[in-house]
Amino acid sequence: MAADGRWPTKCHSGTPWALVWSLKGITWASMNPGSFVPPVNDSTSHRFVTALRRALQALGIALHPAQIARMTDHYRALLEANRRFNLTRITDPAEAAVKHYADSLAPLAWPHRRLPDGLRVLDVGTGAGFPAVPLAIARPGWQVTAVDGTAKKIGFVADCGRRLGLTNLHALHTRVETLPLDGDPFDLISFRAVGKLAECFRLALPYLARAGLVVCWKAATIAPGEFHQALRAARRMGFSSPRCWAYELVGMDSPRRHQLVWAELER
Numbered sequence: 001m002a003a004d005g006r007w008p009t010k011c012h013s014g015t016p017w018a019l020v021w022s023l024k025g026i027t028w029a030s031m032n033p034g035s036f037v038p039p040v041n042d043s044t045s046h047r048f049v050t051a052l053r054r055a056l057q058a059l060g061i062a063l064h065p066a067q068i069a070r071m072t073d074h075y076r077a078l079l080e081a082n083r084r085f086n087l088t089r090i091t092d093p094a095e096a097a098v099k100h101y102a103d104s105l106a107p108l109a110w111p112h113r114r115l116p117d118g119l120r121v122l123d124v125g126t127g128a129g130f131p132a133v134p135l136a137i138a139r140p141g142w143q144v145t146a147v148d149g150t151a152k153k154i155g156f157v158a159d160c161g162r163r164l165g166l167t168n169l170h171a172l173h174t175r176v177e178t179l180p181l182d183g184d185p186f187d188l189i190s191f192r193a194v195g196k197l198a199e200c201f202r203l204a205l206p207y208l209a210r211a212g213l214v215v216c217w218k219a220a221t222i223a224p225g226e227f228h229q230a231l232r233a234a235r236r237m238g239f240s241s242p243r244c245w246a247y248e249l250v251g252m253d254s255p256r257r258h259q260l261v262w263a264e265l266e267r
Contacts (some may be wrong), residue, residue: 044093045076047093047097048072051097052068052251056102058248059247060109061138075093075096075100077156077160078091081156087156088127098252103192103217104192105134105138106217106258107260110245110260111245115188117141118141118142119142120186120187120209121188122188122204123189123190123192124191125148125176125193126154126157127153128153130192132157133160133164133166137166144169145172146171148171151173154172157171183207186209186212188214189212189213189214189215190215190216194216196230197222197230197261198232201214201234202233205237208265210265212264215260216261217258218258218260219258220257222244222261238265238266240265240266243262243263244260244261245262
């Protein structure tokens with residue numbers, strides 16, 4: 001743990017994690033030396049940007065063109081890395097723009113709560129960097145820590161963060177259960193398609209600040225049993241009753257409905 005309370009960006013030997021990934025041969029640069037942005041045709045990038053802008057507009061989220069460009073660069077790197085090892089099954093530009101990038105930014109569209117600047121965010125099970133990378137791009141004032149137990153995936157995230165200049169993104173190869181408990185607590189902990197609600201609350205509890213939020217991405221329908229179990233678990237652990245917000249993702253052939261479930265730590 002660094003003296004400033006941030007999660008470490010270096011391993012115990014003092015070597016930067018990004019260099020560790022490089023030495024293991026799992027960085028994007030090792031896959032395609034030269035420019036960070038891999039060769040993707042203009043049509044693919046255009047379809048990605050068009051779908052992303054349409055989806056964000058429907059959600060009421062405004063981004064600077066430079067932020068859209070960074071997400072496009074991340075998507076292009078994702079496509080290239082995905083040829084070497086499995087990062088995602090979603091590679092179509094419009095589908096990826098909506099299901100990965102716009103969906104990751106859904107918390108920014110909450111009508112019930114405005115998320116302020118300066119948040120410390122922990123993304124559990126980030127995979128290829130969702131929602132960590134889009135959130136770090138869209139909210140440069142947030143400090144976003146992404147964790148994943150798969151070395152190649154978190155290595156890709158670390159390398160992308162470094163090459164995209166995302167100094168507010170920190171990637172750690174670990175499971176959330178093994179994170180040290182001596183760091184500053186997080187204001188928001190995200191779980192995107194990771195486990196059931198009650199389990200997400202349990203995993204987040206040791207690392208969450210008082211009045212901090214657990215945010216879970218779920219499908220349009222949640223099984224009644226899972227939600228009732230989450231209600232009981234939330235009360236037992238000191239969370240507020242979980243609340244749901246349904247939203248619609250557009251930009252593909254047909255809209256898709258999803259929902260965010262969140263609870264606030266009250267004690």
